[in-house]
Amino acid sequence: MEEKKIKNSESCCDVNGIFKIIGGKWxxxxxxxxxxxxxxxxxxxxxxxxxxAQTTLTLQLRELERDGIICRQVYxxxxxxxxxxxxxxxxTLLPVIDMLDEWWDAYKMR
Numbered sequence: 001m002e003e004k005k006i007k008n009s010e011s012c013c014d015v016n017g018i019f020k021i022i023g024g025k026w027x028x029x030x031x032x033x034x035x036x037x038x039x040x041x042x043x044x045x046x047x048x049x050x051x052x053a054q055t056t057l058t059l060q061l062r063e064l065e066r067d068g069i070i071c072r073q074v075y076x077x078x079x080x081x082x083x084x085x086x087x088x089x090x091x092t093l094l095p096v097i098d099m100l101d102e103w104w105d106a107y108k109m110r
Contacts, residue, residue: 021067026052026060028097031086034070035094039083069093 022028026049033048034040040048042061049057061084064070069090075081086094 021069022093022097024060026056027064028100030057030060030064031069031090031093032097034084035086035091039073039085042082042084045084064090 022031030045030049033045037044042057045057045061046054052060061070061072065072065084068087070084071087073083073085075083
């Protein structure tokens with residue numbers, strides 16, 4: 001069987017693209033937090049992510065929504081209610097994030 005040769009730059013760019021979507025300090029944690037209780041209200045996320053500034057939370061949620069990982073639902077109530085849930089594409093990230101967690105645990109044990 002012949003192996004397909006991949007240029008290092010192609011492979012690296014693919015990985016970079018992945019981490020542009022889920023990388024950084026907060027995004028994987030946000031994805032996991034939203035997955036635990038779906039839908040999740042903004043106030044609940046603020047409490048769950050207490051070490052994160054509100055502006056950072058808002059920015060991260062907007063980026064995840066822009067990238068199609070989460071869905072945002074606004075209810076026109078007084079006061080307005082906003083809920084977040086994982087999109088179908090976002091749900092496919094859960095096993096990937098779990099694998100990264102397992103890898104990190106193994107890495108720390110070496």
